[in-house]
Amino acid sequence: MASHKAISRERAERIAKAHACEHCGEYSYKKLSIKTPTPSQRRELNEAWHAVKTCGVCGLEQEMGIAADGDVIYVS
Secondary structure: OOHHHOOOHHHHHHHHHOOOOOOOOOOOEEEEEEEOOOHHHHHHHOOOEEEEEEEOOOOOEEEEEEOOOOOEEEEO
């Protein structure tokens, strides 16, 4: 996929916020950052955006990979 066809950073942020916490199921995040993926994440996982989120309720820190078309690749 060409990188110029990837979703915007703002769209990636909305996708990350719309995904509930894997631990408590809440949608409240006290910290959220959207970054470009590392070269290995881009190559191996085909990530367009990498999100790091901290739940505002239970405090769980999660990482999320988002594909260029907006699909969530993984949450850990």
